Amino acid sequence: MDPRTSAQDVLRCDLCKTAVVQMHCDTCLVNLCTACVGKHMMSDESKDHKVVKFQSRKSTPLYPGCKSHSPDQCKMYCNKCGIPVCTKCLVSDQHLGHKLSEIVQIVEEKKDKITKELTELNETIYPTYHDIAFDVQNRMSQLEKEFGELSTAITKHGKDWHREIDKLVKELKAEIDEMKNTQLQTLQKHLDEINKTMSDIKEEIKSVEMAIETHDLSKLFRVASNVNRYKNLPQKLASTLSKFIPEKIQGEKLSKMFGTLSFSSLTSDQHGYSMKTTQKLPKAGSSPSVKQLLDEPETVTTIDTEYECLYEVACLNDKEIWTRGSGCMMKLYSINQGSLLKSITTKSGNMPSDIAVTNSGDLVYTDYWDRTVNIVKNEKIEEIRLQNWLPRSVCSTSSDDLLVIMYSDVYKQTKVVRYSGSTEKQSIQFDDKGKPLFSSGTYYRYITENRNLDICVSDEGAKAVVVVNQAGKLRFRYTGHTPTPKNKPFTPGGITTDSQSHILTADMNNGCVHIIDQDEQFLRYINCGLFRPWGLCTDTNDNLFVAQCRNKQVMKIKYIC
Structure with a gap:
């Protein structure tokens, strides 16, 4: 049942479950009504039940049990041995002559110490670590940015190389086309001259054949053969084909030509951070503000x-x-x-x-x-x-x-x-x-x-x-x-x-x-x-x-x- 919408918003006795709580056992941490107090104390007579009003609950110190004399409680503390002791321990020879203190006093001193440590944790140590974490996060973000810029620079340099290589390939292919066209033109001119000579030879053959077949002796005597002229054959044009001799791709050499990365690492500096001396991040429940x-x-x-x-x-x-x-x-x-x-x-x-x-x-x-x-x-x-x-x-x-x-x-x-x-x-x-x-x-x-x-x-x-x-x-x-x-x-x-x-x-x-x-x-x-x-x-x-x-x-x- 929701206590915000119900009248059942009071605590009930842990024993009878019906009566309203009025008392509290600091020993057993049990809520009791007045009628159930006696019943609770009789339930376990081995314990020293400390029953107080509910408003005063947790006011009775719960002393530690003695490890040597159970179920006796230790209300004193042996400073030399550094352990809680009960009355039976005190009458024994084990702690004879040792300096003793009330355990409540030792606990208060312990509370003061840990309270100061808690204050230091809240006001100095935790804020320092908080700032260190924030610094590391900032460094991570900065690394993301720096390595991203590095990657972008390499990609750009790669595109520059591709652009220069494409330009070089284009220039070499254009040079090949120019050499090819020049040689083809020379060979075509040479071929045209040979074809002209072949045409002249055919005319010569036809003229000689007609002279041989004629009965006109005067025409025969007029035939003058140019055979010797045609025996001087044209020069043979020898072609030396251009060759592309690629530079062998060597990974190490190419890497050096393209560019190199300097070494990057994270090093530990034990003196890189210092502990804060003033409050940076106050927390709820920590010591009150210095200024009012x-x-x-x-x-x-x-x-x-x-x-x-x-x-x-x-x-x-x-x-x-x-x-x-x-x-x-x-x-x-x-x-x-x-x-x-x-x-x-x-x-x-x-x-x-x-x-x-x-x-x-x-x-x-x-x-x-x-x-x-x-x-x-x-x-x-x-x-x-x-x-x-x-x-x-x-x-x-x-x-x-x-x-x-x-x-x-x-x-x-x-x-x-x-x-x-x-x-x-x-x-x-x-x-x-x-x-x-x-x-x-x-x-x-x-x-x-x-x-x-x-x-x-x-x-x-x-x-x-x-x-x-x-x-x-x-x-x-x-x-x-x-x-x-x-x-x-x-x-x-x-x-x-x-x-x-x-x-x-x-x-x-x-x-x-x-x-x-x-x-x-x-x-x-x-x-x-x-x-x-x-x-x-x-x-x-x-x-x-x-x-x-x-x-x-x-x-x-x-x-x-």
Whole structure:
């Protein structure tokens, strides 16, 4: 029977099966009603039954049984021998003069030790292995790319060889045709001369025969034979046939002529990885966060910008922030002085759709209309050009990949694509049931990566923050918290995270920022008189920067201690 739909939602006695549980035997781990307590204790008199109220269950320590004096329990611990001992062990000569401790004390010390080890496993060792696995996966992807490029280069070189061989064969065959035609023409001319001489000889024979047969002696005397002339036979033309002498195909020689592969291998470097010293991937149930939220967030400073409308902000470091607003220019401001330090214009002249900063400090911006993701390195702009998709928002990950939100041409589909350099590594679009993870249409959507490597997308169309894990599997959808400061529907805008894996989302309509933890739990609002908050970012000290659209100011807020 389902306890969610039935009144039978209380625990029943393990003995009578009918009465409500009121007691618990910590020795046998049995639930009992008061009426069955005596019966249970009489069922096995060899045991020391510890019956307590149900609410106090598991409060009685279960001492280990003595291996030498069963069924006695060991409540002491011999420090020299390193074993639990019972009272009979103590009166024997075996542990005479040995230092003893209460076993409860030893267990507490053991708990403290393994608790520290558990904390180290959760906060240091596991995150280190997680990053190592991610590094190996990246290397595997890179190897796939590099060996694919190598194979492509060899295939291209092979085609070049085929093309050159085909060209050489064609040239040799043309040379053969030319030699053949030249010799045939010479032989034909020689044949024509012989045929002409043969025709002359026939005429000569006919003339002589007629002279012999005639009775006109005068004609006979006029016949002059040219036999001697014809005895000089024509020259014989000797033909020397051309020969093709192929070069013997030698595999080793041919391989060297074609090209060689340098040796490739994987080597083990025992010093290649180092253990983390700070918490990277906090887990549920691990030690509490080092930093706590302030009771009242504090406005540290405001920075005036010169945009008509201000949309995004991205921290370059703890002293400088990049901003973008209406127009084609992205501006770098000093946080402390509030002064403009630098301006960069988009390559196309279009207004950028979003900005981010990589781990190495390079500015990244998306150009929606130009279909490009652009990386500014040393004042030069490198672009990733897209086909059939329009880039909207971008963030840089802990592994220095880029996560880009894209729309299809007709705005019917939305997806998140992970890039390593200009290579697409991952595409996230559907859940396990084949349904879209994100809304469609021209709504605003922003993206960030959490410290636990979750991918967090603020989806204005869905009025939700959609959180998927590193593999793209849906973890949860946060749809807001009530009541809101202005009692308006949740309208998520810019999104960012902090060192505690908190997820912070601008709520444009309610003029506030929502803070939730990595498991969707609402923590609090930040409402410091924000005026149409849009873009968000945090620095390394967990200060929050809010780009306010209407008053064109970036507000720096301290919300965590």
